[in-house]
Structures are given as structure tokens and as C-alpha cells.
Amino acid sequence: MKDIKNITKWLNNEMSEEELADFQTTNDYKLYKDIVEEGSKIKLTSINEEDALKDFKARIKFKTKKKSKVISLKNNLIFKVAASFVLLFAISYFLLNNNQTTLKTNFAENKSFTLPDESIVDLNAVSTIVYEKSFLKNRTLKLQGEAYFKVKKGSSFTVKTSQGSVQVLGTKFNVKNREKAFNVFCYEGRVDVKHGTDKIILTKGEGVKLVNNNKLIKIDNTNLSEPLWLNNEIYFNEEIYAEVLDEFERQFDVKINTKNINTNVLFTGGFKKNNLETALKSITLPFNIKYQLKSNEIVLSK
Structure with missing residues (x-):
């Protein structure tokens, strides 16, 4: 690779007809033409980082085996770019996974966890909670499944689900967010439940559930001090x-x-x-x- 300037002009479609004709006779053009064609085959409509990385590595490996000519990694820009992409994927994956904490339960399993703010959460079977490393600054987490929270008083505490969100300051409440059900029950304090444009405030002994018409409605009161599934x-x-x-x-x-x-x-x-x-x-x-x-x-x- 002797002329980075011409390669850049070609990639940006800035060459004149004469310059393009001359460039197409070079080894650089043949190599980069193959790389660009391979890159165009990668679909970007819905990206899965791990699949994309595997696909990228496979294509590079195939190209390496196909070419009998040995290409210097040190002097070839395309391999530097490839290495950069691999490194970028690795760093992004590492940062993403190390910036989040996941709590989960399996079938026929209930577990109790203590969150960084000393709030307690009990997870029902096949449930997952995910929160960021910055949880203490922004007490927000995501729930899939069912959980009972005993929130320590402090700043706003928010539980986000695929069907609605729950916000409290310090209280005890249960959230069920399953594929076919969404309901919230307050056992102590006050709970704000939101679903779309709907918002209902619950106090001790009150609950709410999502019905077929996609609306939140209050459900019967109860004198229970905690969810039955805990027992x-x-x-x-x-x-x-x-x-x-x-x-x-x-x-x-x-x-x-x-x-x-x-x-x-x-x-x-x-x-x-x-x-x-x-x-x-x-x-x-x-x-x-x-x-x-x-x-x-x-x-x-x-």
C-alpha cells in the first residue's frame, strides 16, 4: 500500500475518470475492492454485536486463506482497521457487561438479594433484575418477572418494566411483570404506577392491574402484610x-x-x-x- 491519499479519494468517490482508471491498475485497488464487497454483504438492519463480530472474523479468516500472498500486518491499513474493530467490540462488550449487575432466579427458585442502597428484593421464580453501576446515584432498575421490594427511604426509587413503571420513595410493594400479566400491590407507604398515559397512586392495601383494554384498574384491598408467594x-x-x-x-x-x-x-x-x-x-x-x-x-x- 503506497498511496493512502488515492485510496481515501477512491473510498470517498472523489477521483476523476483518469485518476480512477490509473488506480484500478494497482494492487491496492484489487485488495480494497474485495474488502468493500465483503463489507457490503453484512446486513446492518438489526445488529447483534456477538454475531457481527463472529461474522467479521470469519470473513477475514476466509480472505486470509484465499490469498496466497502474505500481507504485512504492520504496513497494511486494512488489517489495522480490522484490529481496531475487533478491539472496539471487545472493549464495548467489556464495558457494557461490567457496568451492569444482573440478579436472576431459575424455575422453582426464589431468592432474596440486598441492593447497593440496602433495599431488599425477593425474586420469584424465573425473574430477572438489572441495574447500572451508578445505581446509588440513580435508584433505577429493570424487572422482568415478579419481585417484592422493601425499599430503604431516600431518593426516588424506580422499577421499570416492559409494561409500565413503578416509582416510590421508601415502601414495600410487589410488582408482577409477566408476558400475560402486569400488576402492582402496595404493602406500605405510597406507590406511583404508570402505564402509557395512565397513572395511579396506591397506598397501603391497594393494588392495580392491567386489563384487556390496556388500562390500569384498581384491584381489591387486602390485609396481607406481604405477598403469599413468599410463603x-x-x-x-x-x-x-x-x-x-x-x-x-x-x-x-x-x-x-x-x-x-x-x-x-x-x-x-x-x-x-x-x-x-x-x-x-x-x-x-x-x-x-x-x-x-x-x-x-x-x-x-x-
Whole structure:
């Protein structure tokens, strides 16, 4: 590579016809033409950093094997650029993952965690919380699943979910953010719940849930001091049966298959986690549903 100026002009489409004709006879043009063609094959509509990095490495490796000519890494700009991209990906991945903390639970697992501000969070089965390294300055986290929070008083504390957000100062509350359900219940203090343009303020003993028309509505009060699931009891208040079955799978680590079952009906009731078959009867008998146990698989039918 002898003429970086001409390479730059060619890449920026700034060459005259005469200059382009001369440049196309050089080895630099042949090499960079191949690189540009390979780069154009990479789709950028939806980028996954790890996939893009693997694809980039594979293409460079293929090019290296195909060329019999040995190219100096020290003197060749394209390999410097390639090395820069690889380094950039590595640094970005490292910074991103080291700037976040993830707390999670598996199937049939509940865990309690202490956050950096000394707030306590209990995670229900198959749930995830992610917060930034700067959490103490900006008490904000993301939740997927279900969690019970005992927030230490201080600055605003925000729980963001895919369906809405919850903001408090210092209180005890439960947030359930599942694919088929979103509800919040306040056990102490005050909770601000937002979903789109809707906003509802909850005080002790009040709850809210998202209904089919995509609106937040208040749900019945209760005198409970904490969620039942902390004591291995799962309760539903007019939730669709599909969510009941999903929750059963999460709590017992089983797979449920349905045959001719209407999973859009509403269910009120619950089950305890101490016995699978007893719990199964609790959610099937109200609808006269039959069940078959096959190892870790359950088949429901009418």
C-alpha cells in the first residue's frame, strides 16, 4: 500500500475518470475492492454485536486463506482497521457487561438479594433484575418477572418494566411483570404506577392491574402484610388461565400441554408449592379439567 491519499479519494468517490482508471491498475485497488464487497454483504438492519463480530472474523479468516500472498500486518491499513474493530467490540462488550449487575432466579427458585442502597428484593421464580453501576446515584432498575421490594427511604426509587413503571420513595410493594400479566400491590407507604398515559397512586392495601383494554384498574384491598408467594403460596385474582398455567410451570419446573382447553377464561384461586399433584387439582377441578402426569410433563384435557 503506497498511496493512502488515492485510496481515501477512491473510498470517498472523489477521483476523476483518469485518476480512477490509473488506480484500478494497482494492487491496492484489487485488495480494497474485495474488502468493500465483503463489507457490503453484512446486513446492518438489526445488529447483534456477538454475531457481527463472529461474522467479521470469519470473513477475514476466509480472505486470509484465499490469498496466497502474505500481507504485512504492520504496513497494511486494512488489517489495522480490522484490529481496531475487533478491539472496539471487545472493549464495548467489556464495558457494557461490567457496568451492569444482573440478579436472576431459575424455575422453582426464589431468592432474596440486598441492593447497593440496602433495599431488599425477593425474586420469584424465573425473574430477572438489572441495574447500572451508578445505581446509588440513580435508584433505577429493570424487572422482568415478579419481585417484592422493601425499599430503604431516600431518593426516588424506580422499577421499570416492559409494561409500565413503578416509582416510590421508601415502601414495600410487589410488582408482577409477566408476558400475560402486569400488576402492582402496595404493602406500605405510597406507590406511583404508570402505564402509557395512565397513572395511579396506591397506598397501603391497594393494588392495580392491567386489563384487556390496556388500562390500569384498581384491584381489591387486602390485609396481607406481604405477598403469599413468599410463603410458597400462589394466588390469582381474576387472571387469565393461560397465566395460571405459565406460573404453575415456573413454580414446579414442568411443562404443561393443553388439549381443547380454553385458556382465556378468568381464574380466581391458587395453589401451594408443597405438593405438585395437590396443586394441580387446585387449578384444574374448578373447570372440570382432566390431567395426566408424565414425568415432568402434564397433559390437560376435557
